[in-house]
Amino acid sequence: MEVRIQVEDFDLCSELDKIRKRHRDIGAVASFVGIVREHGGISGMELEHYPGMTEAALEAILIEAKHRWAILDATVIHRVGRLEGSEQIVLAIVASPHRKEAFLALEFVVDKLKTEAPLWKKEKTQDGWKWVDAKESDDAAASRWIE
């Protein structure tokens, strides 16, 4: 399992290949890529994190996913710093023997990441830079995984 916080862009295919080459028993891989969406006058963003805690929080999410589903491997890469419209922000990949676990664990990882990993977005709007407020809908999405 791999967690990275980085300024540089990432490549889904090469990250997926790394996972595939580490195992012979993967039957399914599910992946999610988050993109900077230009909408309502927002033209870019800046992402801040808490070095050390962000990585630890993401690792804890992957470990929990591994406890809950038969997943074989996972990668999360989150970018920080300045990002423009249409750039990639976040990558999550989950590999498992069969598709069902991969789909479920991937949704779990992304829902949890949005509410538990110390990362903060500031958006560039027509009126200047604005910190994004946490959304209740994200909390609701994460809370559906409470056992």
Add this chain to the structure above:
Amino acid sequence: MKVLYFARLREAFGESESIGIATDTRVAEIVSSLKARGEEWEKELSRPFRVAINRKLAGMDAIVKDDDEVAIFPPVTGG
């Protein structure tokens, strides 16, 4: 105790500071003393925030020791 601020709170309060505390101080007491510093502190800390002690989320009742790293930040918005 070292205190770190992130995002909106970093812009308002600065990146970090060292604060001397008595043994076994609760998070709530630290937050109250920060709020008492002035209008800006009171305003920012009246909005939702989270606290981590040594990089783990902690509640308002958690005990802080003098060599702990305490972080105060807004609810997260990554992804």
